[in-house]
Amino acid sequence: MDQPNLSTMQAEVDRLSTNWRTLLDAMPEMVFLVREDGGVEYLNRSARACFGDPCPEQVAAGLPPVCRDCRDSLSPAAAAPSVREAVLGSTPVEFSAVPFIGYTGERLIMLVMRDISQRKSYENELLQFNTSIETILSQKISELEASEVMRQKLSRQLNSLKMQLGHYHKADRMVGSSRKMRELREMIHQVAGSDATILITGESGTGKELVANLVQATSGREDKPFLKINCNAISDSLLEADLFGYEKGAFTGAQTRKIGKFEVVDGGTIFLDEIGDISPHMQVSLLRVLQNGEIIRVGGNEPVQVDVRVIAATNVDLAQAVKDKKFRLDLYYRLNIITIDIPPLRDRKEDIVELVSHFVNHYRLAFDKEIDFVPKSVINRLLLHDWPGNVRELENLIQRAVLMSKGKMITEGDLLFDQDPRMEQPVRNGFDLNGRLGSLPLKEILAEVETTVITETLRRCEGNVGLAATQLHIGKTALYDKMKQRGILPKVLRKPD
Missing domain, CATH: 3.40.50.300 (P-loop containing nucleotide triphosphate hydrolases)
Structure with missing residues (x-):
């Protein structure tokens, strides 16, 4: 009677053991059953897949310290086991431990583990990333500080260059970029x-x-x-x-x-x-x-x-x-x-082109004229002039030329030069040819001769253009044209009332 009962009980134990192992093998977590002496009693399928079977020595050697860390959890009255981390072999794991009584009555410790290698890898990457970010930020801050120092240095150099090159201040209304004008601005x-x-x-x-x-x-x-x-x-x-x-x-x-x-x-x-x-x-x-x-x-x-x-x-x-x-x-x-x-303007004639452009732009807007071209012949004529009245004389000339122009460009006929106040009036008894030879081109000498003749004739005629035209044997309109070209005003030659 007793013998069948023992057989039945052994069969029941075997059945429960098999069911228990089957249940543990079905768990995705790794399960270790560890004896009090630190020996491994059992590994489930997940543990065997991770560490191998039998359990490697380096892994088995790491289990007793893990169990010691979990000693408090062996008491049934202890609180719920906490989750801890350790490294078994070279594998980082997260584990918890609970006391366990084997079916033969032996005291065991069940370690339930999870492989956290991937999480640790992510954490390391994040740590490296954060460290890299801090390094990068520190590096960028250093670069920015260095850039600021360089910016200040470049700013000082730029200000110096602006002064050396004649930087145009917003209040600077002077026109010209010649060497003399750069020196003037620097001064x-x-x-x-x-x-x-x-x-x-x-x-x-x-x-x-x-x-x-x-x-x-x-x-x-x-x-x-x-x-x-x-x-x-x-x-x-x-x-x-x-x-x-x-x-x-x-x-x-x-x-x-x-x-x-x-x-x-x-x-x-x-x-x-x-x-x-x-x-x-x-x-x-x-x-x-x-x-x-x-x-x-x-x-x-x-x-x-x-x-x-x-x-x-x-x-x-x-x-x-x-x-x-x-x-x-x-x-x-x-x-x-x-x-x-x-x-004086005669000492910086390289600025004349810039000045002409400036005044043409100004007066074409003021007079609503469509002038958009100044021929080279006009510029050459301006470069030959001595400019006793300097920039003011040039401005007056361009103002008149823009006003009198009939097309979209200024012609030589529109240039009415002022009479040089420093020079004596043309002599009545002749023209000082010797004083002109070698210093003026033929065209200018002939222009001055013509100016002298017309002015003297008008003076004798007391500003009467018609009478002067008769004495010069030219038409009145032709005389007016020449007077316009030479800047001769008959009203200043008329006899006062």
């Missing part, structure tokens, strides 16, 4: 930043006011008041009152105190054009301003402190004026701290 940028008095010299029509504008615009007083005074356009008494102001009762009509231009422009800049024409009395008053920074109002006794930068301009040779006792030597030295000399 302006070099001295504009100081508060020193500047004397601008040059012939009439060279653009002294444009230079003054650029000096002020590139100075530290750019956003401060800027006034321009033509000293030659105001009488001496009015100029003093205008510049320095006056006290009540200083003269007839002075009903109240009035501050002058120097006080109005305090903190800013004042431009005194034609400074060489002021009277000795005004020279003394101006010297006080330059020496002590103070003015005295007309009719007053108390000095008034002012902070004004003075820019002066003249076409007078002040050194010669000092020799001629027409200008004070001490004032000359005060004005002559920094001198900017503007070259």
Whole structure:
């Protein structure tokens, strides 16, 4: 009776064991049954696929430490087992452990593991990526810092080059890129930043006011008041009152105190054009301003402190004026701290093409003309001219030419040159041929001869064009055409009423 019962029980145990192993083999996780001595009792199919069967020594050697880490989980009263990580052989795993009693009563530890090699690979890649990002960012930041240093260096070099090459400031209205103009602009940028008095010299029509504008615009007083005074356009008494102001009762009509231009422009800049024409009395008053920074109002006794930068301009040779006792030597030295000399147009004729283009564009818009071409013959004619009136004379000529042109281009017939005021009027008894030979081409000599003859004839006829045409034996229309070409105006030759 007992024997069949034992057989039945053994069969039941075998059945349960088989079912238990079948269940574990069906699990995707790796399962180890480990004895208390660290020996491996069982590996399921997933574990065998990963590590092999029998279990490799290096893997088996790593199991006891894993079991020791999980010692607390062997107690049935312990909390739910935690998930931990370890490396078996070379395989990273994630595992949990639970106590297990074998069917024969032995105490076992069941380790349920998952291969996390792929996850670890992703984590390593992410770590490397983050490390790479930090490295890249650090590298880029270093590059940006280096670029900023380089940018600042290049910016300084660029500013230097702009000055050397005559960079056009937004307030620069001067036209021309010749060497002399580049040197002029460089000089302006070099001295504009100081508060020193500047004397601008040059012939009439060279653009002294444009230079003054650029000096002020590139100075530290750019956003401060800027006034321009033509000293030659105001009488001496009015100029003093205008510049320095006056006290009540200083003269007839002075009903109240009035501050002058120097006080109005305090903190800013004042431009005194034609400074060489002021009277000795005004020279003394101006010297006080330059020496002590103070003015005295007309009719007053108390000095008034002012902070004004003075820019002066003249076409007078002040050194010669000092020799001629027409200008004070001490004032000359005060004005002559920094001198900017503007070259005449005849010394920078390479700028004529640029100037012609500028003026043609300006006046064709002003007069609504469709001029879009200036032939080379016209340019050559302009290059041959001496330009005693400088840029102003060229502008006047182009203005007339644009206005008088009948087509879309300027012709030589549209060029009406001004008479050189420095030259004497044509002599009545003949033409100075010797003075022209060797210095002028035949075409210009003949043009001057014709101009002399027509002008003298009109003078004798007191500006009567019809009578002059009769005496010259040409038609009145033809004479008008020649007068237009030569810039001869009959009205200036008429006898005054």
